[in-house]
Amino acid sequence: MAFRSATLAADIIWRTPLPSPESALATSVREKINELRPHLLDFIRLDETPPHQAKTLAQWTRPGELSSLLATYSDHIYRNQPTLPHENKPLISLWAQWYIGLLVPPLMLALLTEAQTIALSPEHFHVEFHETGRAACFWIDVRPDRFTSLLSPADRMEILITRALMPVVDALAATGEINAKLIWSNTGYLIHWYLGEMKTLLGDELLDTLRHRCFFAKQLSDGQDNPLWRTVVPRDGLLVRRTCCQRYRLPDVQQCGDCTLK
Template identity: 65%
Template sequence: MTSRTATIAENATWRGSLNNERDSLANAVRETISSHREYLLDFIHLNEPAPYQTMTLAEWSRSSALQTLIATYSDHIYRNQLTQPRENKPLLSLWAQWYLGLMVPPLLLALLMQERAIDLTPEHFHVEFHETGRAACFWIDVQPDDVLTSCNDAQRISALTTYAMLPVVQALEATGDINGKLIWSNTGYLINWCLGDMIPVLGEGRVAALRQTCFFEKQLADGSDNPLWRTVVLRDGVLVRRTCCQRYRLPDVQQCGDCTLT
């Protein structure tokens, strides 16, 4: 066998081994999610070819693309109230709730219930947007992250915050129409709910430690400021959202059942 032929064969073997590893991890994550909350797989696709219309964060966060998405979503929200002045702050708040509300729960499940961790950097995530302009479905190119695999819960939460969530918040904050603190408040409320839902599988003690890490430590495990700090607070023995998400300001959008304003 010539040197060139041997090299080609070695490369093919290496690529095949890598693909098998990726598919194995994707299947393991899929089974983990399915065993706890199967409905999450309705909007999370793992190692499946992403449709042509999907976009990475780098693509949808471009000013022209994001303006188009938000304008489409605004037209949808205000479709029955055409003369009502439009407010971008609550609109972006709700748009972000859709985006992070679909992306974060399955990732949190995978990170806390799966030994091997997936790479959370944004280029591995493609999002398909609904015809109304909000996020509808994610297509994840599953890549193993050996460094994150060796990390503890606090370090995994830090990675989820820094690599998966922070770039989304920064992109929306860059519009000048919303303060990132409002998006973090909404996301903290979401994560707290997810952790409560995971008590049967993680246990009271581990969830209590995770809540301490998420909401009552000023710094993340990597030493950076924790944007989830005090996004939920203890009132009458229960962790509740700290601030209103502002969705009540939008037409035909129901107020949250536990709104801080009621």
């Protein structure tokens, strides 16, 4: 009986498929997020099938699609003040804050705490939009990136900037309604804030290195301009946002607690 049981167990082990590198990485990232920042799983799905209405960057940036999303969001923002002229610059600024604000923290957590990194090319990301037109949930097709996995944390952050964020900012700037510098200013402040949230995980030395590379290196390592350069600046011993995000110009939208205009 013992021999037969052992044989049966061995058969089960051999017939059970081994987890793929993709599923193993997705599980590891999901467990890390659940342990450290479980609320991020409210709007991040890892290696799960996206719903039919979720869209890739190539899909939502089509002129008709993006215009429809922004029009829906504009109607929502101005719903209580329908006679006011609609201002597209602050509207797109806030729309981008939703999109990038939901996406960046979990990606930073994955990039800076995992040995392997997630491939950040836009085709691996689907976004589900809220009924109001802004981003609501991201569905990530997890693929290990062997090249990025060999990089330092600071270089990984550069990959986040160039692969995951630049295409989004460029698409919004292409509307002609907003300057890319404003979106990067908001994004720089977001990254600065979340680096502070990760201080106990990163340690002071790495945190200082990342802040320097992100905000005080004028160029990226590939030679192109660093879009986060001086998006936060020293003031009274603290790093503070350099530029107002313009959301105060929208009706019924609360002003930032540390608005530069105060």
